[in-house]
Structures are given as structure tokens and as C-alpha cells.
Amino acid sequence: MQVDRDLDKVGVHCAIKDCNLLDFLPFICQGCQGQFCLEHKEEKEHKCPTPIVKIGGTTVTCDKCESILPVPVNCFEKDILSMHLRKGCPKKTTVNQHKCSFCPKMESIKIVCPNCKNNFCIKHRFERDHKCKPRVNPPLQQTISPHLQNLLSQLRNSKPVKTNS
Incomplete structure (x- = not known):
């Protein structure tokens, strides 16, 4: 019959081989992405190989890194925290503090005069x-090595070279 073949194109059969029920609104499992009928939509009903951990309505905050960790259903907060610490809790990043040269105040940004x-x-x-007191730069003579000072004095005393242009 033509009508029966057309109905097969509309719905999806349940992924459970023994069921194979034609369902027009199948449920898609978030874990294994299989399509199931109402009876087999739950992960435990179709023995999902990759079940999704359902998150409960609670969270716990790590004292070290201040991360907010979700607590799955039927789990304890202390277990979640200990697992987080075992996996390598990233320690809280500290903000660099820069002390003012004039008062004891600390700033998170560096402001240099x-x-x-x-x-x-x-x-x-x-x-x-x-009350800014500018730094006095030492005279140029003090910053130049004696060897360079000697070369500079020779250049100053030398005669200019004429070029033919």
C-alpha cells in the first residue's frame, strides 16, 4: 500500500531494536544523540553509553581560586571541592599593587611621573x-667612558675634510 510507505517517511523509529516504534515526535538523547520513543527517552531506559551529568540547583565556591563549581544531583559539595583540588585548582591571580612614593596608598595600576x-x-x-623634584641627569661627560671622551675630543680638534661635490 502506498499510504503505509508514506507514513514511514514522516516519523522516526525508536533506536531500541526490540521496540522500533514509529514515533512522530521522537526524543533525542543529549548524551548519545539517539532518537527514542517516549518509553525509552530516559538515559537509564535505553542504557545510554554517554550519559549527561545533570546539574542540580546548587553550587560551591572554591576558597583558593574563587571558582564557582556546579554540584551534580546526588553529589556532595565536599566531594566536588576535593575533586577540583585534585585536578589542579588554579590559584587566585593576584593583582599587582604599586605603592605610592608620597603616601602609603597602593594602586593596581602603575602611574609613573x-x-x-x-x-x-x-x-x-x-x-x-x-612636590615633584625632577631627577638631575648627570652631565654628559660623566656618563661617557674615558675612551669615548678621548675620541670625541679628537673629533672636535680635527680639521674638517672637504669633499668634491
Whole structure:
């Protein structure tokens, strides 16, 4: 009959071989992606090889890394925490703190005065607020090695070379 063959194209048969029920609204298992009838939709009913862990409505927070961990149904918080610690809990990342050169305040960002090259908090970041004393650069003669000083003096005393252009 033509009608029976057309109905086979509309629905999906249950993936359980013994059932093979034609279902027009099959359930798709989130674990194994199989299509099942109402009777076999549960993971335990079709013996799902890759069941999905159902998450309960609770969570637990790790004290070390402050991660929020979901607690599956029928599990204890302490078991979830110990498993998290065994797998290698990432320790909490600390924010670098930079001490102000003018007051004891700490800032998470580094604010360096371009004039005196010291670090300051937001309140003392401007030169007028931290009584800025610019760093005095040593004279050029002190920063140059004696060998270079000798070469410079020779260049200053030498006669300019004329080029034919």
C-alpha cells in the first residue's frame, strides 16, 4: 500500500531494536544523540553509553581560586571541592599593587611621573600634588667612558675634510 510507505517517511523509529516504534515526535538523547520513543527517552531506559551529568540547583565556591563549581544531583559539595583540588585548582591571580612614593596608598595600576620617575597613586599623580623634584641627569661627560671622551675630543680638534661635490 502506498499510504503505509508514506507514513514511514514522516516519523522516526525508536533506536531500541526490540521496540522500533514509529514515533512522530521522537526524543533525542543529549548524551548519545539517539532518537527514542517516549518509553525509552530516559538515559537509564535505553542504557545510554554517554550519559549527561545533570546539574542540580546548587553550587560551591572554591576558597583558593574563587571558582564557582556546579554540584551534580546526588553529589556532595565536599566531594566536588576535593575533586577540583585534585585536578589542579588554579590559584587566585593576584593583582599587582604599586605603592605610592608620597603616601602609603597602593594602586593596581602603575602611574609613573615623567619628571621624577617615581610611582604615585591617583591622588598624587600630578607634579604639583607630590612636590615633584625632577631627577638631575648627570652631565654628559660623566656618563661617557674615558675612551669615548678621548675620541670625541679628537673629533672636535680635527680639521674638517672637504669633499668634491
